Amino acid sequence: MxxxxxxxxxxxxxxxxxxxxxxxxxxxxxxxxxxxxxxxxxxxxxxxxxxxxxxxxxxxxxxxxxxxxxxxxxxxxxxxxxxxxxxxxxxxxxxxxxxxxxxxxxxxxxxxxxxxxxxxxxxxxxxxxLPIAYGTAWRMLITRGQLKAGETILILGASGGVGTAAVQIAKQVGATVIAAAGSDSKLEQLKQLGADYLINYNKDDFSKETWKITEKNGADVIVDYTGKETWPKSIRACKKGGRILTCGATTGFEAVTDLRYVWVREISILGSNAWERRDLETLLELVVQGKLKxxxxxxxxxxxxxxxxxxxxxxxxxxxxxxxx
Structure with a gap:
């Protein structure tokens, strides 16, 4: 073969x-x-x-x-x-x-x-x-992150496999989605997927932009599997009592965490790894129903x-x- x-x-x-x-x-x-x-x-x-x-x-x-x-x-x-x-x-x-x-x-x-x-x-x-990207996104947002309708979620690297999955899953839940990507063309495609706010992180500071979008409250949930390059700003963009979700670190795992933000804002940092069989079965059902593409x-x-x-x-x-x- x-x-x-x-x-x-x-x-x-x-x-x-x-x-x-x-x-x-x-x-x-x-x-x-x-x-x-x-x-x-x-x-x-x-x-x-x-x-x-x-x-x-x-x-x-x-x-x-x-x-x-x-x-x-x-x-x-x-x-x-x-x-x-x-x-x-x-x-x-x-x-x-x-x-x-x-x-x-x-x-x-x-x-x-x-x-x-x-x-x-x-x-x-x-x-x-579906399995690795969508299964990972489903477990991260739903099982570990407990994302709820009405919450605001910032998704970094939103144009990749896990990112595009996360945008769709978040919209299914009823969350407000801030999608961050590295080009305007990708952001336009994310808009078509349902993203409510768009940030080009090669042009703008995504942490400051998130602060503006949320009227200086920060995002309820942040998805950051980029790691070293973005982690410090993700910490600053998180709301008091918010959650930061990670399933990887494409730019390096030795990320700096300013613990002052973590304890003062009572931020929860949640790791998520892989998926369960039922997650894949649920995703297949959503595709059949036309709720996920x-x-x-x-x-x-x-x-x-x-x-x-x-x-x-x-x-x-x-x-x-x-x-x-």
Whole structure:
């Protein structure tokens, strides 16, 4: 089969597309003919190498897998060949594409228990946009953040996969959304998604602008998975009694926290990691109901995997990049 292989950790040139042995499903496993695989910033981290984590190389990343069951291993009775499924990337505390072999290939071997039936009316591309980005955003805003109707939420990095998901989920809840992104064109697209206020953080200080928008009250909730570059200003933009939510740190995790703001304003800092199976099932239902629309910037063939990495690293996308093997 053809697969995108990370030969060694480092830059984009270390990712190559070549022939690779087709996996064989064992007991309790299925072989998926991959129809679409979503790319995330996580794939960039995996390619560069995650400190403290050792991967057997070459490695196939890609955790957001949607496709058709091609073969089933012994003892599998919950799916059968021909079924259309979305794969939950979490496997016993590890993640497909990050810790385990992923789906940036023509075929992927996964536990049968991780197969979620794909409802009619959802394309493979839409399904593959959901797990990591939308699942993360759902848990962060709903489960951990307890976002409520009428609250004001500031979303940094709002034009990416998690960001566009967060904007839509926040509007579903009934919150007022302040979306921050790095270009006017992306902000216009965020406006179309429902964002109420827009901040170009390459032109304006997002913390000061949030203070103005909220009439010097600050945002009830702030989503900051950028980390080091934005964290100090996020602290200052938060309302008394507000919450700051984080699920990552794309610019570095050694962020400075001015604790004076934390105790004086009684700010809650809440971490959020991954999702639960029921979150993915809820997201699929919302897509079927037309209440949520996965934002896909472009769909690329497997052979253009390096271009996909470049686009994500250069922050040149709005929403998700999907790979079709």
């Amino acid at each position: 053809r697969a995108a292989l990370i030969l060694k950790h480092g830059d984009i040139d270390n990712v190559v597309v070549r022939d690779h042995p087709k996996p064989v499903p064992g007991p309790g496993e299925v072989l998926i003919a991959v129809k679409a695989c979503g790319l995330n910033h996580l794939d960039i981290f995996v390619r560069r190498g995650i400190p403290g984590r050792t991967l057997e190389l070459p490695h196939i990343s890609g955790g957001d897998i949607a496709g058709e069951v091609a073969e089933v291993g012994p003892g599998v009775d919950n799916v059968q060949p021909g079924d259309s499924v979305l794969i939950d990337p979490l496997v016993n505390g590890q993640a497909l594409g990050e810790d385990l072999t992923g789906g940036l290939a023509e075929y992927a071997k996964v536990p049968a228990a991780n197969c979620i039936p794909l409802p009619e009316g959802i394309s493979y591309e839409e399904a593959a946009a 996965p934002v896909i910037d472009r769909v690329l063939p497997l052979e253009e995997i390096r271009e996909a990495h470049r686009l994500i690293e250069g922050r040149e996308i709005f929403g998700k990049v999907i790979i079709k093997p």
